[in-house]
Amino acid sequence: MFRVVVVGSGIAGLTAALRISTFAEVTLITKGALQESNTLYAQGGIAAALFDDDSVELHVRDTLLAGAGLGNEDAVRILCSEGPALVRELVRFGVPFDRSGGELARGLEAAHSRSRVLHAGGDATGRGIAVTLATRVRASGIRILENAMLTDLVVRCGRTVGVRTLDADGTGGVLGAEAVVLATGGAGRPYSHTTNPCGATGDGIAAAWRAGAELADLEFYQFHPTALAAPGGTLVSEAVRGEGAVLLDASGSRFMQRVHGDAELAPRDVVARAIARQMTAQNGAPVLLDATGLGRRFLAHRFPTIQAACEAAGLDWALEPIPVTPAAHYWMGGVKTDAWARTSIPGLLAIGEAACTGAQGANRLASNSLLEGLVFAARAADALSATELPTSPVEDTVLSGSGRAAGEAPSERTVDDLREVMWRYAGVERNADGLSEALRLIDELQPADSVPSIAAQEELNLLTLGDLVVRAALAREESRGAHYRSDFPTTHSEAVHSRVILRDGDVHIGTFTDARQGMTREVVGAC
Numbered sequence: 193m194f195r196v197v198v199v200g201s202g203i204a205g206l207t208a209a210l211r212i213s214t215f216a217e218v219t220l221i222t223k224g225a226l227q228e229s230n231t232l233y234a235q236g237g238i239a240a241a242l243f244d245d246d247s248v249e250l251h252v253r254d255t256l257l258a259g260a261g262l263g264n265e266d267a268v269r270i271l272c273s274e275g276p277a278l279v280r281e282l283v284r285f286g287v288p289f290d291r292s293g294g295e296l297a298r299g300l301e302a303a304h305s306r307s308r309v310l311h312a313g314g315d316a317t318g319r320g321i322a323v324t325l326a327t328r329v330r331a332s333g334i335r336i337l338e339n340a341m342l343t344d345l346v347v348r349c350g351r352t353v354g355v356r357t358l359d360a361d362g363t364g365g366v367l368g369a370e371a372v373v374l375a376t377g378g379a380g381r382p383y384s385h386t387t388n389p390c391g392a393t394g395d396g397i398a399a400a401w402r403a404g405a406e407l408a409d410l411e412f413y414q415f416h417p418t419a420l421a422a423p424g425g426t427l428v429s430e431a432v433r434g435e436g437a438v439l440l441d442a443s444g445s446r447f448m449q450r451v452h453g454d455a456e457l458a459p460r461d462v463v464a465r466a467i468a469r470q471m472t473a474q475n476g477a478p479v480l481l482d483a484t485g486l487g488r489r490f491l492a493h494r495f496p497t498i499q500a501a502c503e504a505a506g507l508d509w510a511l512e513p514i515p516v517t518p519a520a521h522y523w524m525g526g527v528k529t530d531a532w533a534r535t536s537i538p539g540l541l542a543i544g545e546a547a548c549t550g551a552q553g554a555n556r557l558a559s560n561s562l563l564e565g566l567v568f569a570a571r572a573a574d575a576l577s578a579t580e581l582p583t584s585p586v587e588d589t590v591l592s593g594s595g596r597a598a599g600e601a602p603s604e605r606t607v608d609d610l611r612e613v614m615w616r617y618a619g620v621e622r623n624a625d626g627l628s629e630a631l632r633l634i635d636e637l638q639p640a641d642s643v644p645s646i647a648a649q650e651e652l653n654l655l656t657l658g659d660l661v662v663r664a665a666l667a668r669e670e671s672r673g674a675h676y677r678s679d680f681p682t683t684h685s686e687a688v689h690s691r692v693i694l695r696d697g698d699v700h701i702g703t704f705t706d707a708r709q710g711m712t713r714e715v716v717g718a719c
């Protein structure tokens with residue numbers, strides 16, 4: 193049996209580990225506890241065309257429309273057509289999806305033309321999925337290493353042959369593998385306002401970058417329109433607007449009807465920008481989300497997580513509108529893969545939010561990311577089962593510890609400064625002056641020390657990725673999807689291509705065409 197290291201235990205990593213373990217020896221490593229992940233916090237649900245009034249074609253159309261011309265149609269078709277069977281499998285696994293009259297309940301979310309979003313525990317869908325899958329993984333006998341961080345990939349002769357790890361107690365190690373599957377999620381933490389938990393520092397993407405893998409679409413970062421403007425910044429799911437809640441300005445008037453025909457259910461980038469502008473117009477004061485029309489019982493039953501967050505902030509959302517602000521939420525960019533999760537480095541696969549399959553285009557359709565994790569994890573497993581892999585020359589080894597305490601923050605100030613710079617200059621709206629200033633400021637933010645620790649590694653990764661996001665955002669001189677340049681506010685038809693960024697001595701930013709045309713790469717500039 194060959195050895196596969198799966199890194200990360202969100203929906204993508206857990207699904208991949210379960211499937212790959214049927215034909216290979218799997219080690220699952222994860223930075224925190226097994227269930228800790230962005231997946232755990234997902235609220236609104238998982239989208240799939242499962243109902244009679246829906247179809248794969250409609251889901252494809254909605255996904256491509258939201259993707260603003262950049263969605264890779266092949267990847268989108270795979271997502272929407274292979275998703276339903278895998279969601280049914282989750283139902284069989286026992287994910288406690290909500291029901292209505294015995295049937296699966298379904299919600300409507302922004303930019304979906306049909307109600308097709310399954311949810312669990314009201315707004316605790318991610319928890320239902322994470323707990324169910326983690327329980328199966330624990331029961332499967334898969335070797336699980338919790339509190340073990342991937343720091344770097346081991347690449348020999350152009351092939352991935354293992355991973356370097358760092359434990360919470362400062363002990364390092366190397367795990368040899370014939371293949372590595374990165375399922376390390378995205379990176380909300382480079383931004384000062386984010387819905388993402390602390391662990392979302394883009395470690396896998398940064399490690400892939402250092403190893404020389406191609407990354408793509410890094411300029412496309414989705415800002416969720418509505419996080420609670422109170423300590424903790426809890427996400428207020430799109431599903432709340434889907435159920436009928438409306439956005440109000442400081443004077444109590446609706447403003448989204450003036451911005452877009454779909455008003456509060458317009459695509460995320462449109463709503464996030466409209467809120468950001470409205471906030472600027474009212475001197476930074478958050479806008480209000482009015483869910484009072486939905487009724488106290490319904491709110492408590494359908495959205496218990498948000499209800500608890502409101503109560504913790506001293507707000508009664510059944511009685512009065514609550515303050516909300518945009519926040520960094522989901523990264524469309526990541527490690528570039530083909531339709532089988534394969535990256536540009538042999539032996540390295542990437543899935544879930546860490547990957548860029550092209551399915552999310554320039555703007556993810558709500559509730560499509562859990563689905564993407566599921567679908568491409570299954571594809572990664574299929575790809576590996578069909579491949580003859582050369583034996584890795586690397587054996588597992590333990591390296592002596594550095595003695596640094598777990599979680600000790602070497603230079604919190606650097607990360608805080610980075611987060612402010614990114615929010616200010618590379619956030620909901622960007623322009624060349626601000627992005628250039630961001631590059632200069634990030635360059636000044638040096639990691640404080642080189643002693644190996646999880647916090648130091650995260651800091652290094654955040655600085656690396658912040659720099660790359662800014663470079664990619666500077667290179668795209670147009671506005672598209674989630675990337676809005678105030679100095680280039682229109683969309684250019686000649687810019688309908690993804691940008692690949694690779695480390696080849698310098699940083700290169702180039703273009704690639706879609707999979708049907710063979711993923712050709714054309715390096716167009718060096719910075």
Ligand SMILES: Cc1cc2nc3c(=O)[nH]c(=O)nc-3n(C[C@H](O)[C@H](O)[C@H](O)COP(=O)(O)OP(=O)(O)OC[C@H]3O[C@@H](n4cnc5c(N)ncnc54)[C@H](O)[C@@H]3O)c2cc1C
Pocket residue numbers: 199200201202203204205221222223224226227228229230231232233234235236237238239317318340341342343375376377378387388389391394395396427521522543544545546558559560561562563565
């Ligand atoms: C608050 C919130 C609500 C959301 N709601 C929805 C929703 O309703 N529907 C939807 O489709 N999407 C939603 N999303 C997005 C969705 O949750 C994520 O895109 C998706 O869960 C990503 O899954 P993943 O498996 O790729 O990564 P994650 O779930 O983020 O898992 C990444 C895993 O990798 C581990 N890891 C990270 N770095 C390392 C390292 N260096 N070494 C070892 N392990 C590492 C982490 O600990 C974690 O276990 C939401 C996101 C947030 C933050």
